[in-house]
Amino acid sequence: MIQNLQLRFAIIIAVLLVGVFLVWPSIGPVPAFWSKYLPDSPIRLGLDLKGGLYLVLEVQSDKAVEAVVDQTVLEAASLMKEERIKYSDVIRKSDVSLAIYFKDAEQASLFDQKILEKLSNFKKISGEPTDRGFEVILSMDPKNVESIKHKAVRQSVDTIRNRVDAFGVAEPDVVIQGADRIVVQLPGLKEDVNRAIDIIKRTARLEFKLVDEKGDLEGALKGDVPQGSEVLYKVDRNPNSGAVTRTPYLIKKQILLTGDVLTDARVIPDKTGRMIIGMDFNRAGASQFERITGEHIRERLAIVLDNRVYSAPVIKDRISGGSAVIEGLFSPEEAHDLALVLRAGSLPAPVKILENRTIGPSLGEDSIRSGRNAILLGMLLIVVGMAVYYKWSGVVADIALTMNLLLIFAVMVSPGLRATLTLPGLAGVALTIGMAIDANILIFERIREELRMGKSPRAALENGYAKAFSTIFDSNLTTILSALPLIQFGTGPIKGFAVTLCIGLIVSMFTALFVTRAIFDYFLVVKRVKTLSV
Amino acid sequence: MQLIPPNTKIDFMGKRRYAYTFTALMIFLSFLSYPVKGPVMLGIDFTGGLMVQVQFKKPVDTEQIRQALEAVSPNLTVQKFSLGSEDYVLRMEAPEESAELFAKRLVELLDAKFGKGSVEVRGLEMVGPKVGKDLQESAIWATVIALAMLLVYMSFRFTFSMGLGAIFCLIHDLIIIYGFFVWTGKEFNLTILAAMLTVVGYDINDTIVVCDRIRENLRSMRKRPLIEVLNESVNQTLSRTILTSGFTLLVVISLLIFGTNVLRDFAWALTIGIIFGTYSTIFVASPLILFIDKYLPVKRG
Numbered sequence: 001m002i003q004n005l006q007l008r009f010a011i012i013i014a015v016l017l018v019g020v021f022l023v024w025p026s027i028g029p030v031p032a033f034w035s036k037y038l039p040d041s042p043i044r045l046g047l048d049l050k051g052g053l054y055l056v057l058e059v060q061s062d063k064a065v066e067a068v069v070d071q072t073v074l075e076a077a078s079l080m081k082e083e084r085i086k087y088s089d090v091i092r093k094s095d096v097s098l099a100i101y102f103k104d105a106e107q108a109s110l111f112d113q114k115i116l117e118k119l120s121n122f123k124k125i126s127g128e129p130t131d132r133g134f135e136v137i138l139s140m141d142p143k144n145v146e147s148i149k150h151k152a153v154r155q156s157v158d159t160i161r162n163r164v165d166a167f168g169v170a171e172p173d174v175v176i177q178g179a180d181r182i183v184v185q186l187p188g189l190k191e192d193v194n195r196a197i198d199i200i201k202r203t204a205r206l207e208f209k210l211v212d213e214k215g216d217l218e219g220a221l222k223g224d225v226p227q228g229s230e231v232l233y234k235v236d237r238n239p240n241s242g243a244v245t246r247t248p249y250l251i252k253k254q255i256l257l258t259g260d261v262l263t264d265a266r267v268i269p270d271k272t273g274r275m276i277i278g279m280d281f282n283r284a285g286a287s288q289f290e291r292i293t294g295e296h297i298r299e300r301l302a303i304v305l306d307n308r309v310y311s312a313p314v315i316k317d318r319i320s321g322g323s324a325v326i327e328g329l330f331s332p333e334e335a336h337d338l339a340l341v342l343r344a345g346s347l348p349a350p351v352k353i354l355e356n357r358t359i360g361p362s363l364g365e366d367s368i369r370s371g372r373n374a375i376l377l378g379m380l381l382i383v384v385g386m387a388v389y390y391k392w393s394g395v396v397a398d399i400a401l402t403m404n405l406l407l408i409f410a411v412m413v414s415p416g417l418r419a420t421l422t423l424p425g426l427a428g429v430a431l432t433i434g435m436a437i438d439a440n441i442l443i444f445e446r447i448r449e450e451l452r453m454g455k456s457p458r459a460a461l462e463n464g465y466a467k468a469f470s471t472i473f474d475s476n477l478t479t480i481l482s483a484l485p486l487i488q489f490g491t492g493p494i495k496g497f498a499v500t501l502c503i504g505l506i507v508s509m510f511t512a513l514f515v516t517r518a519i520f521d522y523f524l525v526v527k528r529v530k531t532l533s534v
Numbered sequence: 535m536q537l538i539p540p541n542t543k544i545d546f547m548g549k550r551r552y553a554y555t556f557t558a559l560m561i562f563l564s565f566l567s568y569p570v571k572g573p574v575m576l577g578i579d580f581t582g583g584l585m586v587q588v589q590f591k592k593p594v595d596t597e598q599i600r601q602a603l604e605a606v607s608p609n610l611t612v613q614k615f616s617l618g619s620e621d622y623v624l625r626m627e628a629p630e631e632s633a634e635l636f637a638k639r640l641v642e643l644l645d646a647k648f649g650k651g652s653v654e655v656r657g658l659e660m661v662g663p664k665v666g667k668d669l670q671e672s673a674i675w676a677t678v679i680a681l682a683m684l685l686v687y688m689s690f691r692f693t694f695s696m697g698l699g700a701i702f703c704l705i706h707d708l709i710i711i712y713g714f715f716v717w718t719g720k721e722f723n724l725t726i727l728a729a730m731l732t733v734v735g736y737d738i739n740d741t742i743v744v745c746d747r748i749r750e751n752l753r754s755m756r757k758r759p760l761i762e763v764l765n766e767s768v769n770q771t772l773s774r775t776i777l778t779s780g781f782t783l784l785v786v787i788s789l790l791i792f793g794t795n796v797l798r799d800f801a802w803a804l805t806i807g808i809i810f811g812t813y814s815t816i817f818v819a820s821p822l823i824l825f826i827d828k829y830l831p832v833k834r835g
Contacts, residue, residue, distance in 0.1 A: 056665060081725075154536035194634040354632050354662035363656040365586065367794055374792040385781060389535045426799055430789055431732060434782030438739065441781070445774045452540055471746040474691060478742060479735035481683045485676035486731055494728045499769055501732070 019410035046422030051361035052187040061149035064349035101133035141148025162344035205342040206259030211300035265342035275335035286322025294318035371426030392533035397440035422496030432504025439512035536771040553817035564713025577723025582663035602647035633660035697821040733807030
């Protein structure tokens with residue numbers, strides 16, 4: 001019995017030590033030797049306690065599919081020109097299909113032979129004469145549609161991760177939620193929230209396109225846009241007066257080069273002190289750029305970002321070396337942010353903000369203070385109450401309860417779990433204190449009953465623990481059962497609450513049963529105490 | 535110290551008609567809230583919308599704030615966050631533009647009215663209507679799944695009649711909390727949902743302790759009628775029921791004292807839940823088990 005008791009106390013002390021080691025860094029300064037051997041990271045605070053930004057974005061992945069169809073429309077047109085197939089029009093028919101109008105069925109079958117297999121994403125679904133000519137409809141396989149959408153979401157996550165890394169937040173979190181949502185959490189974000197959101201949600205699609213020199217801009221503005229071209233605007237805001245001027249351009253839809261080939265983008269002030277952005281291309285991009293500029297000398301090359309023209313300089317000569325600049329009337333912040341998103345890459349589809357929670361740091365501090373005070377007061381009331389009601393036994397329960405509180409935080413900071421403490425989580429801790437004491441109340445009430453029946457202290461203790469066990473087990477398990485759906489369905493803070501509640505209950509099984517029992521046995525067996533103070 | 539004297543024999547089961555009446559009355563009052571006060575006020579978590587929390591450097595009143603912002607948001611509601619502070623919560627429909635830009639405009643208008651630098655945005659929450667709908671759905675699922683799991687577990691560990699009795703107790707408590715929120719006009723948001731599920735967890739605890747005793751006594755008092763076994767079991771666990779509820783209430787009350795707005799509503803839901811949970815454990819669960827026993831007799835021995 002004595003040896004067995006020594007072992008039990010060894011376990012308790014070991015657990016206690018581990019708990020203290022884990023929790024200490026969250027409370028006070030850590031000595032140097034400590035961080036060498038042990039995790040010294042303090043408890044991870046949720047957004048609601050630390051302040052920061054929480055965003056739910058929806059990736060408009062339909063747009064990524066549309067972009068692929070648009071791209072194929074252009075590709076089909078240029079392939080047919082190469083093969084000299086006579087067609088009158090190529091258009092996007094729906095989100096996932098396109099239609100080509102041929103002069104006759106013969107030209108259509110020529111297309112089937114020479115071009116169709118090159119448009120690998122598409123299948124021919126119909127071909128019949130109409131009043132616009134012989135119409136062939138190509139449609140994308142639903143499987144391909146899904147994979148494009150899926151890829152768009154995954155790529156968006158990667159890009160956004162790259163972008164938020166630049167904010168210097170300690171633990172940024174960017175994850176996919178469901179099919180097409182992305183949750184972005186930036187606890188402790190110091191920068192201007194507005195600016196951060198702009199950077200995150202910017203599509204940043206950079207394209208090099210030619211200006212349609214032959215087309216009639218005036219006519220296009222009236223609605224008669226030449227086939228294969230579109231009207232895009234250059235928007236200039238005078239940084240001093242704030243006046244906005246919009247200049248229209250007739251731009252060919254064909255994309256010659258995209259921002260995917262960028263290896264770097266940075267802000268460089270030019271001679272007059274204006275901000276311009278210098279970009280470097282990778283090897284493939286550099287040779288493409290050299291070819292493009294060589295083929296189109298004396299034409300204008302438009303630099304288009306998110307469907308806005310930034311500049312359209314005349315190509316004077318073939319440009320080698322693989323670099324280009326974006327000019328515009330940027331403020332230093334705008335230029336810095338633009339270079340940042342260009343470096344991080346573009347989003348394959350636009351994103352929409354579905355949910356936005358911004359918590360200022362001062363609000364978080366208030367919450368921590370109120371949560372801590374509530375826990376301390378609740379704890380104090382219970383500790384005093386138990387000692388008054390159950391005398392020395394109550395004190396034993398109080399020791400277990402204090403250990404419970406310590407261990408909840410220890411489990412939360414333990415390297416394997418790294419749970420996040422939220423405001424509802426603090427409420428969960430407070431509540432667990434109340435529920436953990438229930439186990440001891442059940443045991444003590446049983447012991448009192450057994451003592452009234454005339455049992456000896458040792459027998460009463462034995463029976464009290466034995467009979468209360470199944471009740472305690474059942475009641476804790478059912479509480480955990482009811483908290484599980486919250487972990488499954490709940491968002492950040494609520495999940496935090498359910499997690500702390502579950503941890504607290506599991507820990508209380510150890511402290512309220514194992515720890516108190518060891519203390520009682522010590523007094524009854526070793527100290528040979530004859531009466532139970534309960 | 536002894537709150538409930540040993541060998542207390544209160545005839546709870548004999549008084550069950552009063553309990554039925556009181557229970558029916560409470561449920562009726564909860565449902566009456568709907569025709570009188572309308573549906574419960576759902577928070578933006580569930581409806582979608584924009585909520586901005588601002589702090590003023592000097593005392594202002596809600597009407598002044600409303601006037602200052604009338605132009606941009608006619609459906610604005612202004613609520614003082616807590617007594618003794620100049621924190622206010624502004625609620626409105628989610629704007630078309632970015633929420634942050636919108637908040638900036640609000641601050642400009644407030645600055646214009648109350649003087650520059652007089653107001654600080656402390657927090658902002660924007661939930662799109664789609665997300666709100668999704669959350670409503672998952673909230674209902676979370677509750678239904680929790681109740682279903684408990685019913686299965688109770689039937690497995692105890693008897694089906696005890697499971698049904700326990701689940702009815704839970705639904706009874708949830709209805710009353712719901713009624714309380716409608717009558718007081720408090721906002722029902724995700725945190726309150728968490729509180730309700732906590733009450734479910736806490737309450738099932740209470741009921742299980744009694745059921746556990748019933749199960750034990752059914753074995754040791756084979757000759758006695760069920761009604762006496764039930765009475766005896768409730769009496770034997772009465773001291774524990776009252777004590778645990780009391781201690782848990784102490785903690786919840788400290789949340790009421792120190793909590794900020796969100797925590798305080800959470801604590802209110804728990805307070806009501808614990809009080810009525812304790813009531814239903816004593817006065818609703820056992821009579822129900824007796825009632826169900828007429829149709830689904832508990833196997834004895």
